[in-house]
Every structure is written in C-alpha cells, then in structure tokens.
Amino acid sequence: MSGLLSSIGDVLGYGNQPSDAVSIVVGGVKITGWTEVQIRCGVEIMPWSADLIATEWQPDSQTAVTINEGDVCQILIGNDPVITGYVITVDREITPDSHTVHVAVASKSIDLVESAAEIATYQLNSMNALAIIQKLAATAGISVYPVNGAGNVDIQIFSIILSETAYEAIERVCRLANCLFYDRPDGNITLAPVGTTIVPSAFAQGRNVEAARVRASQAGRFASIQAIIQTPLVLTQSPTSSDYVSEFTAKTKPVNAIAYDQGVTNTRPWRKMLLPIEAGDDANYDYAKRRVQWESNRRYGRSQVIELTCDSWRDGQGNLWAPNTVAQVSLKALKRDGIERLIVELVFRRDEGGTHCDVTLMPPEAMTPEPILLPVQQNEGMRAITSTDTAPLPGGM
Missing domain, CATH: 2.30.300.10 (Baseplate protein-like domain - beta roll fold)
Known part of the structure; x- marks a missing residue:
C-alpha cells in the first residue's frame, strides 16, 4: 500500500x-x-x-x-x-x-549589531564601499557577497565613529553605495540592490493564501516635497514676515529639486514638505534632487503594505521564500490582482495550528536606501582648496 x-x-x-x-x-x-x-x-x-x-x-x-x-x-x-x-x-x-x-x-551578524566597530585605523582611505564593508564584517568573522555589482562605489575617505557598532558603520556605507545589506543562510552578508529576483505567481487567493490584509494610506505623505536654500543671506524678508517662507520657496525654485506624489497631489495639493539643502551639495544640487525623490518614494512605499499568511514555506519550485524577492500577488477580493511587491519580512512558523508563513510585502520604493552626502573632505574641489599636500592619496588601510 x-x-x-x-x-x-x-x-x-x-x-x-x-x-x-x-x-x-x-x-x-x-x-x-x-x-x-x-x-x-x-x-x-x-x-x-x-x-x-x-x-x-x-x-x-x-x-x-x-x-x-x-x-x-x-x-x-x-x-x-x-x-x-x-x-x-x-x-x-x-x-x-x-x-x-x-x-x-x-x-552571526548579531556581533555586528551589538559590538563596537574596532579596526586598525578609524579612517579608511581610497577604498570602494564593498571593501570597507568587508573590512568591518571581517571583525566578526563574516564574509560579504555582492549581487549585481553592489558596493562598487569609490569612497575617498570614510571615518568610523569611535562609539558606533559595525552595523551602524555598514549602514552608512550602504547609503553611500545605494544598496541593501542583510543576512544570508550561511551566516554571511548579502550586499544587493533592491529586488534581486522575481517569483511569478507567488501568492494567490484561493491557492496558497490563507489570510491577507491590505493597507493603503496617505498618512505621512505629501503632495510635493521641495528642497530649499535655507540661508538668510539670500532673503529680503525678516523672519517675522508672513512672506518669509514664501520667499524661501520662491528663491529655491531654480534649484529644481522637487518631487511629487500624485496620490496626494490630486486630492490635497496644499500638503507640502520643505527640506533644507545640505552643505556640500554640488552646483547642480544632484543630492538634493535625489533626496526629495527618495523621501517621496519612501513615504509612498511605506503606505502600501500587504500582510498575508501563506500555507507553505516554499514557492512553486520548492525554494524557500526569500527576502528582497519581487513576488507577484493576486488578491482579487482585496483589489490587488496581478501586482508585484517586494518581500520585506518573513516569519516561518509551526505550532499546533500547523505550518504557515507570514509575509510582509511593500513596493520596492519602500526599501531604497536613503541617499547620503559624501563627507565634505571627500569633495575633490574642497580637498584641492584646503590641502597643501599634492601627493596622491594613500592606499586603503
């Protein structure tokens, strides 16, 4: 039998x-x-x-x-x-x-999260992001594996803050390199862009989804987010004037660092957010433009969440569900049919109720790392002005 x-x-x-x-x-x-x-x-x-x-x-x-x-x-x-x-x-x-x-x-990464970042020197020169992260991870016996060239960004000078953990330092480097870092099953770390693979027909109502909840919100979102030049030297109005903020905004418009969220713009166009332009940005305000777009995208992404319970720990090919995977989702009863969302979090659980997998999904924009300016001393123009040493930078420590 x-x-x-x-x-x-x-x-x-x-x-x-x-x-x-x-x-x-x-x-x-x-x-x-x-x-x-x-x-x-x-x-x-x-x-x-x-x-x-x-x-x-x-x-x-x-x-x-x-x-x-x-x-x-x-x-x-x-x-x-x-x-x-x-x-x-x-x-x-x-x-x-x-x-x-x-x-x-x-x-194994618990030692990166909880332990101080101790390396031979607290300043790393002329290294790319991947090399810096590898050096920090090596203090806990952890290797770093890049995906699709993640971390291939040159960083002239990077300083470790004496009291910060290795995780905190790596997080800053990843913001410079515009990539994610997360655990691997073998105890090492993956360095990757957002959404490395796609799983077709991953989660579907009536097939492998036992329960689901969809959240769509305008909380924390703005019709427009604009970077402003926040210095009184360019203004004619006093801070007590009712036109003070308006003049800030008007004089900043030529910078053209503004992002729109159409989901809010079409319903509440008066909801606006102003962000100060940071010192050290280039003449074209490229960082300010990336910063406002990231702010708008991130707020949108975090407002569109799908939480579901799947009846299996594996996809149709027998592979375990994995974070940073773009999954196709069909939930007709919740008006989400045939859309793609990023797997952000997974909980594999088994108890008296059986085997289940709780999955949290968001638009990929929700996970894009926040851009960060390179330190002022890394700016070639600033270094040329302030430096009296014409020798080339030393090699990576």
Missing part, C-alpha cells in the same frame, strides 16, 4: 517535494522533534532569529541532548540552511506534565 501511495505522489508531483522538517545542528549533532518553531528574517531585520521549543528527549536517538548558550549552530528546514549563528538563550522548564527546552538562536 505504501508503494502505491508513493507512486501516486510521484504522478501528482508530490513525491519529490522538499522536507519542511526543522532541525538545529549543534556540535555536529542534528536535533529534530521541535513542537513549536518561529524563524524570522527580512531585509530590515538583522540578525535573523529563530525560536524553537521541544522536549529535550530525542525520539530518534533515544538520548537527552544538551544545548548550551553560546554554541555555534545552524537552523535547517529540510536540507536547506536558513540561519547560521549562535545559540543565544536556553530556557529549560519542568512542570508536573512536561519537561521542555526553549532555544533562541541569532545569526
């Missing part, structure tokens, strides 16, 4: 489905039998984390397994690694009816 069921499964396409059994590998021992599982990962989540609950008695090995805080470990779903890192906390509990262990795991 079992052979017949296996044959039917192969014909229907079920026979080769990857396993979704969750295990943790500690000290070369693979531990299974977890009764409750929650694995959380995402573009803006670092470190990725997992919570596992089970009895310490292992039915397969018939032995009591010991897991200690600080152990190096790896979380697997089937044969697919999901998190590589450390056991952070172990809670053991005994009651008249049970003896359980609760294990909290975090990816």
Whole structure:
C-alpha cells in the first residue's frame, strides 16, 4: 500500500517535494522533534532569529541532548540552511506534565549589531564601499557577497565613529553605495540592490493564501516635497514676515529639486514638505534632487503594505521564500490582482495550528536606501582648496 501511495505522489508531483522538517545542528549533532518553531528574517531585520521549543528527549536517538548558550549552530528546514549563528538563550522548564527546552538562536551578524566597530585605523582611505564593508564584517568573522555589482562605489575617505557598532558603520556605507545589506543562510552578508529576483505567481487567493490584509494610506505623505536654500543671506524678508517662507520657496525654485506624489497631489495639493539643502551639495544640487525623490518614494512605499499568511514555506519550485524577492500577488477580493511587491519580512512558523508563513510585502520604493552626502573632505574641489599636500592619496588601510 505504501508503494502505491508513493507512486501516486510521484504522478501528482508530490513525491519529490522538499522536507519542511526543522532541525538545529549543534556540535555536529542534528536535533529534530521541535513542537513549536518561529524563524524570522527580512531585509530590515538583522540578525535573523529563530525560536524553537521541544522536549529535550530525542525520539530518534533515544538520548537527552544538551544545548548550551553560546554554541555555534545552524537552523535547517529540510536540507536547506536558513540561519547560521549562535545559540543565544536556553530556557529549560519542568512542570508536573512536561519537561521542555526553549532555544533562541541569532545569526552571526548579531556581533555586528551589538559590538563596537574596532579596526586598525578609524579612517579608511581610497577604498570602494564593498571593501570597507568587508573590512568591518571581517571583525566578526563574516564574509560579504555582492549581487549585481553592489558596493562598487569609490569612497575617498570614510571615518568610523569611535562609539558606533559595525552595523551602524555598514549602514552608512550602504547609503553611500545605494544598496541593501542583510543576512544570508550561511551566516554571511548579502550586499544587493533592491529586488534581486522575481517569483511569478507567488501568492494567490484561493491557492496558497490563507489570510491577507491590505493597507493603503496617505498618512505621512505629501503632495510635493521641495528642497530649499535655507540661508538668510539670500532673503529680503525678516523672519517675522508672513512672506518669509514664501520667499524661501520662491528663491529655491531654480534649484529644481522637487518631487511629487500624485496620490496626494490630486486630492490635497496644499500638503507640502520643505527640506533644507545640505552643505556640500554640488552646483547642480544632484543630492538634493535625489533626496526629495527618495523621501517621496519612501513615504509612498511605506503606505502600501500587504500582510498575508501563506500555507507553505516554499514557492512553486520548492525554494524557500526569500527576502528582497519581487513576488507577484493576486488578491482579487482585496483589489490587488496581478501586482508585484517586494518581500520585506518573513516569519516561518509551526505550532499546533500547523505550518504557515507570514509575509510582509511593500513596493520596492519602500526599501531604497536613503541617499547620503559624501563627507565634505571627500569633495575633490574642497580637498584641492584646503590641502597643501599634492601627493596622491594613500592606499586603503
């Protein structure tokens, strides 16, 4: 009978489905039998984390397994690694009816998030963004893998703030390089642009979506966002004048650093936001133009959120759902049919209610890194004016 069921499964396409059994590998021992599982990962989540609950008695090995805080470990779903890192906390509990262990795991990047950035020198010269990030990540034994040339931006001078963590320094570098960084299942870091792959027909009502919620909002959005030259030297009106702000705006219009949100412009055109132009921008105000467009795009992206619960941890090809993936979504009942959204966050969970995946999706614009000006001393013109040394810059430290 079992052979017949296996044959039917192969014909229907079920026979080769990857396993979704969750295990943790500690000290070369693979531990299974977890009764409750929650694995959380995402573009803006670092470190990725997992919570596992089970009895310490292992039915397969018939032995009591010991897991200690600080152990190096790896979380697997089937044969697919999901998190590589450390056991952070172990809670053991005994009651008249049970003896359980609760294990909290975090990816290796927890040391970048919580530890100070210590390198041989706190100033890095003539390096590209990828090289700087690699140097910072190496302090925690972590490698960096770029996707589609991410991080290929030259940075003449980058200074580490004495009290900041490696994560905070890397975040600043990624803003300069206009790319994302997030965990990999092997414990290292991915450096990538927004939306690296597309999954067609990913989530569909009536097929694999159990529940869904769509949010569309105008909260925090503006009809226009304009950069202004905020200096009294160009004004004729006093700060007490009612025309003070109007003159600011009028004298800034030639800069042409303004972005529009048509979703608000068409309904509430009076909602406007003014941003000061930062010192160090170039003559064309390129940074100001990118900054206002990012502000408008980001506010729009964060206002359009889809949260859904999927009945599977894998897509139609058997691959685990992954952050920073553009997924096609069809939710006809919620007026979202055939649209593309970026997977921002995933929670793989299993409990008494079964196996589910909670997915948060947003437009890709929501994840675009905020642009940042290079330090003033990196500006070639400023360096030529202030420097008395005509020697070339030293090599990267």
